[in-house]
Amino acid sequence: MKTAPVLLFTFKKTIPLKRTIEALKENFLAHESELFVYSDGPANDSDVAKVKEVRTILNKINGFKKVTLNYSEKNKGLATSVIEGVSQMLSTYESIIVLEDDLITSPNFLHYMNSGLHTYRNDKRMHSISGYTVPIRIPSDYRYDNYFTRRASSWGWATWRDRWDVVDWQVSDYDAFAYDFLARRKFNRMGSDLSGMLAKQMNGTISSWAIRWCYHQFRNNLYTAYPTVSKISNIGFTEQATHTKGSDNRFATPLDKSLKKKFNFNTEPEIDLRFLKQFTAKYSLQTRAHYKIKNFLGI
Numbered sequence: 001m002k003t004a005p006v007l008l009f010t011f012k013k014t015i016p017l018k019r020t021i022e023a024l025k026e027n028f029l030a031h032e033s034e035l036f037v038y039s040d041g042p043a044n045d046s047d048v049a050k051v052k053e054v055r056t057i058l059n060k061i062n063g064f065k066k067v068t069l070n071y072s073e074k075n076k077g078l079a080t081s082v083i084e085g086v087s088q089m090l091s092t093y094e095s096i097i098v099l100e101d102d103l104i105t106s107p108n109f110l111h112y113m114n115s116g117l118h119t120y121r122n123d124k125r126m127h128s129i130s131g132y133t134v135p136i137r138i139p140s141d142y143r144y145d146n147y148f149t150r151r152a153s154s155w156g157w158a159t160w161r162d163r164w165d166v167v168d169w170q171v172s173d174y175d176a177f178a179y180d181f182l183a184r185r186k187f188n189r190m191g192s193d194l195s196g197m198l199a200k201q202m203n204g205t206i207s208s209w210a211i212r213w214c215y216h217q218f219r220n221n222l223y224t225a226y227p228t229v230s231k232i233s234n235i236g237f238t239e240q241a242t243h244t245k246g247s248d249n250r251f252a253t254p255l256d257k258s259l260k261k262k263f264n265f266n267t268e269p270e271i272d273l274r275f276l277k278q279f280t281a282k283y284s285l286q287t288r289a290h291y292k293i294k295n296f297l298g299i
Contacts, residue, residue, distance in 0.1 A: 010101035012050035017101040025063040029110035035064040043075040079209040090161040102236030106256040109231040127222030131156030132232035145263040147275040151190035154210040156232035191283030223269040
């Protein structure tokens with residue numbers, strides 16, 4: 001199997017990074033895959049020692065076909081790091097697989113992602129492949145290893161050059177969207193948090209590449225393929241995390257233990273309400289409020 005390069009973005013977390021690297025090394029296709037690591041620079045003086053420790057870990061990585069380390073002297077932030085890093089890699093490669101430093105992969109993660117990239121490479125209806133999924137009850141009559149949504153995931157994902165290169169990262173039509181109630185409501189069908197996050201991005205409250213990636217997907221009616229059993233577990237909900245803090249575990253999910261290497265992908269993208277209802281429930285106002293209260297109370 002021809003493998004896509006794997007990009008790993010990291011900043012200053014050491015313990016999650018070690019676990020991420022070790023799990024990725026256990027992938028069946030690790031020795032056939034090139035790994036490109038993007039290490040962001042310190043944001044302030046207190047970060048210097050932490051970033052240095054991260055890079056000590058990175059300098060010892062082995063177990064892959066090739067390892068290329070990219071060290072930034074200045075702090076770019078995750079959004080800029082991802083946009084620049086992915087764009088740079090896709091100027092050379094047709095497709096890529098992307099991870100951050102707090103994601104545990106199943107041993108068959110790279111098989112699933114590469115198979116998905118191959119299956120949908122010429123289908124312009126497809127936006128991306130996700131390695132993560134929320135826990136899903138699979139109908140007894142369902143024979144595929146994936147389902148579809150119109151919302152991308154940033155927790156272990158893959159895409160192609162021709163899908164990435166056309167994204168408007170400035171969101172030039174945002175003013176029109178902001179005053180279009182029906183458009184905002186439609187965007188939120190994939191999660192009640194989407195329009196709010198995009199507003200925060202545009203007013204500078206947050207800096208997120210992922211919400212702009214999702215907005216592009218919405219505007220172009222594109223699909224993301226999700227696994228029926230997750231190939232990713234996020235261990236980043238700690239006080240060290242950049243964007244995910246607290247004890248929020250609404251996205252906890254069982255990791256694939258099947259060790260299967262061949263997957264049956266549905267080649268006709270479509271929304272199956274049996275899956276969509278389970279997927280969007282994690283982003284509902286009720287669920288978000290429930291976990292926000294739990295985190296506030298520390299329970």
